[in-house]
Amino acid sequence: MIKINNVSKIYEMKEGNNPFKRKKIEKLAVSQLNMQIEKGKIVGLLGVNGAGKTTTIKMISTLLEPTSGNITIDGEDVVKNRMEIKKRVNMITGGERMIYWRLTGRENLMYFGKLYGIEKSVLESRINKLVSLVGLEKSIDIPVERYSKGMKQRLQIARGMINDPDYLMLDEPTLGLDAPIAKEIRTYIRSLAEKEGKGVLLTSHYIPEVEELCDYIYVVHEGQLLFEGTSKTLSSQVFDTKKYVFETSALKDEKLKAFYDFAQSLQANIQIDEEDGLQRIVLESRLDCHEALMNYIHKNRFLIHNFRVDEADLESSIIELSRRLA
Amino acid sequence: MFWKSMQATFVRNFTSQIRAYPMSFFIGNLLTALYSVLSAWFMYQLLFKGQLNPSFQDLAGTSDYISYVIIGSAVYALSVRTCLNVSRSLITELREGTLESLMLTPFSRYGYFAGNMLQQTVTSLAEVCLAFLICIPFGFQAGAFSLGGFLIALGASLYAFFGMSMVLGAVMLYTRDTYISQNTLFVFMYLVSGVLFPSGYLPNALATVTRLIPLGPALDVVRASVFGIESQSSFISTITFLLVIGTLYTGVGFISMKHIENIALEKIFG
Numbered sequence: 001m002i003k004i005n006n007v008s009k010i011y012e013m014k015e016g017n018n019p020f021k022r023k024k025i026e027k028l029a030v031s032q033l034n035m036q037i038e039k040g041k042i043v044g045l046l047g048v049n050g051a052g053k054t055t056t057i058k059m060i061s062t063l064l065e066p067t068s069g070n071i072t073i074d075g076e077d078v079v080k081n082r083m084e085i086k087k088r089v090n091m092i093t094g095g096e097r098m099i100y101w102r103l104t105g106r107e108n109l110m111y112f113g114k115l116y117g118i119e120k121s122v123l124e125s126r127i128n129k130l131v132s133l134v135g136l137e138k139s140i141d142i143p144v145e146r147y148s149k150g151m152k153q154r155l156q157i158a159r160g161m162i163n164d165p166d167y168l169m170l171d172e173p174t175l176g177l178d179a180p181i182a183k184e185i186r187t188y189i190r191s192l193a194e195k196e197g198k199g200v201l202l203t204s205h206y207i208p209e210v211e212e213l214c215d216y217i218y219v220v221h222e223g224q225l226l227f228e229g230t231s232k233t234l235s236s237q238v239f240d241t242k243k244y245v246f247e248t249s250a251l252k253d254e255k256l257k258a259f260y261d262f263a264q265s266l267q268a269n270i271q272i273d274e275e276d277g278l279q280r281i282v283l284e285s286r287l288d289c290h291e292a293l294m295n296y297i298h299k300n301r302f303l304i305h306n307f308r309v310d311e312a313d314l315e316s317s318i319i320e321l322s323r324r325l326a
Numbered sequence: 327m328f329w330k331s332m333q334a335t336f337v338r339n340f341t342s343q344i345r346a347y348p349m350s351f352f353i354g355n356l357l358t359a360l361y362s363v364l365s366a367w368f369m370y371q372l373l374f375k376g377q378l379n380p381s382f383q384d385l386a387g388t389s390d391y392i393s394y395v396i397i398g399s400a401v402y403a404l405s406v407r408t409c410l411n412v413s414r415s416l417i418t419e420l421r422e423g424t425l426e427s428l429m430l431t432p433f434s435r436y437g438y439f440a441g442n443m444l445q446q447t448v449t450s451l452a453e454v455c456l457a458f459l460i461c462i463p464f465g466f467q468a469g470a471f472s473l474g475g476f477l478i479a480l481g482a483s484l485y486a487f488f489g490m491s492m493v494l495g496a497v498m499l500y501t502r503d504t505y506i507s508q509n510t511l512f513v514f515m516y517l518v519s520g521v522l523f524p525s526g527y528l529p530n531a532l533a534t535v536t537r538l539i540p541l542g543p544a545l546d547v548v549r550a551s552v553f554g555i556e557s558q559s560s561f562i563s564t565i566t567f568l569l570v571i572g573t574l575y576t577g578v579g580f581i582s583m584k585h586i587e588n589i590a591l592e593k594i595f596g
Contacts, residue, residue, distance in 0.1 A: 011592060063429055063591050086432040097423030102342040114334035115431035117327050143345065159427065 002037040002060060002167055002199060007069035009055050009223075029055040031223040032069070037167065042193045042200040044214035046207075048322055052223040053203045054093075057169040060201065061091040073167065087116065089167045092160035094175025096152040101145040105136055105155045108144065109162055116163040123162075130158040133188060135181060149176045157185060167199040168192065174209060182209075189213060207315040217314075219321065226321070231314040243310035244283045244293055249303045251279060262296055278305060331434040335441025343449060352453055355407060359399040359457040366395035366522060367464045385524035388553045392465040397549050398521035400458045401483070405541050406512055407450035408443060408487045413495035414504050415442045416583070420590055429591060435580060443488050470554030475561065479547035482565045486540030486572035492579020500586045502593075520545045540575075543568050 009030040014022040030052040037043045045053050058064040060071055062082050071078045078085045099108050106127060113123040131140045134154035144152060153176050160168060170189070174182040190213060192198045204210050210217065211231050219227040219234070227234055251259055259281075263270045268285035283289065290309065297304060370376065370391050383389045415438075419425040428438075458466075497507050518525060518532060519541040525533045536542050543564045555561045 058426075058591075061430060063426055065588065083432045086430060089430075091426075091430055093426075098427035100338065100342065100422070100424060102345050103338065107338070107341060111334050111338045112427065112431060114330050115428070115433040117330050117432070163431075 001039065001074065002035075002201075003072045004033055004035040004056070004060070005070050005072070007033045007056075007059065007066045007071060009052070009059060009064065010067045029223050030059070030066075030220075033220070033223070033225055035218055035225075035228075037199045037201050039166065039199045040193055040197040041215045042189065042202055042213045044210040044217040045201055045203045045220065046210060046217060046318060047220040047226075050222070051220045053220060054171055055223075056220070057091060057171050057201060057203065060167070061089050061169050062086055063091070087163060088165055089169065090160045090163055090165040091169040091171065092157055092173050094153065094172030095156075096149060099144055099152060099155055099159060102143060104143050105131070105140040105147070105151075105158070108155060109158055112159050113162050118163070126162065126164065127158075130161050133161075134158050135184070150178055150181065153177055154181065154185075165198070167201070170200060170202045170204075172204055173202070174204070174206065186213060207313075207318055211314040219318070221321075231317070232311075234314065235311060235317045241284050241286050242288070244285075244289060244307075245280070245310055246297075246307040247278050247280050247305040249278065251302075255300065258300075259296075266292060327432070327434040328437040328440070331437025332441040332444065335438050336445045339442060339445040340448075343445070355403050355453060356457050356460070359403045359454075360460055362399040362402075362522065363392070363396050363461045363464050367392060381527075382524070385526035387549065387556060390465075390467055390553070393467050393553070394549065395522055396458065396461045396464065396466045397552055398545055399461065400454050401545050401548050402516060402519070402521045402541065403457055404450050404454045405483070405487050405515070405544065407453065408446045408484065409491040409494060410508055410512075411446045411450075412439060412442045412488065412491035413508070414498055415439070416495055416587070416590070417498045417502065417504055420499070420502070425590065429587065435583070439488070439492065443484070443491070447484055468552055472551050472555060475551035475555055476548065478565060479544070479551045482568040482572070483540065483544035483548065486544060486568040486575070489572035489575025489579060490540055492583060493575050494579075496579055496582040496586050499583070499590050502590075515539055515541050518542075537567075538571070540568060540571055543571075 007030060008028070011027045011029055013025050013027060015025050016022040033052070033056065035043070035045075035056075045056060047053050055064065059066050060073075060078065062078055062085055065079055073085055073088060076085060100111070103111065109127045109130065110123065113127065118126070131137055134157050136151060136154055136158070139147065139151060144155065147155065153174075157173060160170075173189070174185055177185065186209060189200060189202070193200050193215075200213075202210060202214060214231070217227070217229065217231055217234060218225060227237065229237075260270065263283055263285075266283075266285050266287055266289045268283045268287070268289060270284075271282040273280045283293065374391075378389060378391055382391070386394055388394055416425065419428055494507065494511060498504050501507060515521075518528060518536040519539055520536075521541075525536050525542055528536065547561060547564050547568070550556070550561050550564075
């Protein structure tokens with residue numbers, strides 16, 4: 001398990017245009033962060049740009065050292081046992097960097113595999129497996145500079161898997177990929193966690209991807225942890241009302257007035273739109289009105305055409321959260 | 327891990343170089359060697375009229391100025407090619423966006439730099455040999471060439487160049503500059519390390535400082551192995567000096583490089 005205990009990261013930077021009079025400034029990128037990533041689980045790390053997501057991923061991947069606090073992977077400190085930890089984690093970022101453009105895809109994978117000290121026979125069979133996974137069979141032996149953006153990203157994913165890591169940090173892993181390939185990659189990420197028991201930390205601006213894949217979510221803002229839990233608990237914390245939406249034959253006069261009274265008794269707001277002889281009714285309340293509403297509809301013999309309960313999805317929760325913090 | 331990192335880096339660099347050989351850079355180096363020898367030849371033939379001050383023989387250990395300059399230019403080209411490419415290996419990774427993927431792996435630093443050095447040595451030796459062949463018609467004479475002495479001198483020189491390139495690499499990575507740092511050093515080396523004239527002509531203080539740059543002692547031992555080793559003990563002490571200074575530079579370079587790598591990775595964000 002990866003445990004992040006009270007981790008903070010401060011960057012020291014220099015500011016000013018005069019090279020002889022540059023002012024040293026400190027930027028707090030991550031503040032007192034606590035997180036856990038279990039093997040076999042996919043954990044999402046969400047936040048707007050500059051929230052500290054990439055810094056967190058880089059600290060776990062041994063690229064950066066925390067300024068304070070500690071990170072342990074299966075009980076081993078990432079700073080003290082850096083070389084050992086490197087064999088067990090890897091990081092995949094979105095974009096076209098982190099690979100050598102003058103080498104072919106296979107040469108890239110061979111190079112990185114050798115830097116991990118992997119035996120040639122193991123490496124060759126692993127490369128073949130990864131190449132087929134990311135769909136680069138036809139182009140694996142041509143130089144990367146001739147690859148499209150999506151092909152480079154797929155090679156990046158193969159590079160990130162080359163050491164068969166126990167924990168994988170994915171920073172926008174499907175950025176720039178075509179929808180079918182992105183879907184395949186998501187399926188593979190899911191199988192990595194479920195079948196191979198790998199722990200995955202995922203950041204993505206494509207929220208449906210996070211919603212689809214993540215068992216647990218951390219939301220950070222300006223380096224601080226804002227929320228942790230499942231996407232459902234996030235939605236219920238951000239949006240404290242539920243919407244009941246149904247269509248019925250037009251309610252008139254006394255029946256309509258009685259419905260307004262009923263809604264008031266549930267402390268609900270209602271909105272009614274009428275079209276083609278049907279009324280679309282939206283009843284919004286902090287209370288759980290489901291049973292009471294069903295009983296009311298049944299008792300008053302409403303002819304219902306459609307009924308659904310709108311619960312906020314992760315994307316609207318994140319948008320709402322960002323709006324509140326802005 | 328050392329051997330795997332070294333072999334992998336050697337193959338990677340070689341493959342990249344074959345695929346995109348820097349022909350203009352090669353021609354530039356070839357021309358530098360050629361111009362040095364050509365200008366020395368014109369000076370010697372037209373200005374000095376083939377006459378040299380007797381002190382030249384005392385300080386240079388030979389009266390053959392053209393051969394002196396040809397060896398000076400060849401060894402200088404070798405030192406520049408190896409130092410330049412090894413020292414900028416990490417900053418090149420930073421610029422090409424591969425530093426992070428490299429640093430994610432548990433690679434051996436020694437193996438990585440040794441692989442870079444080995445590949446550069448092979449390529450540079452081939453280039454320098456070619457430059458040397460072009461310069462031979464200007465009047466090169468080997469004198470009393472000692473193959474064993476030459477190989478020892480070459481090995482010790484390359485080791486010292488490797489150490490210097492580690493320190494230079496750390497400076498480049500920290501300042502994120504290759505142009506000013508490398509060109510300042512290389513021009514200084516060219517002027518004071520005995521490429522065109524013995525450093526004994528320089529003021530004492532400057533001559534002492536130049537001994538700290540491996541090119542000067544490297545030229546002494548390579549020239550001695552070509553023109554004839556007059557003093558065995560002097561040859562051995564210079565070889566020892568090159569090995570010591572190479573080890574010292576390698577140590578300082580590696581320690582500072584490790585620290586500067588962390589700074590460089592943080593600067594990617596900052």
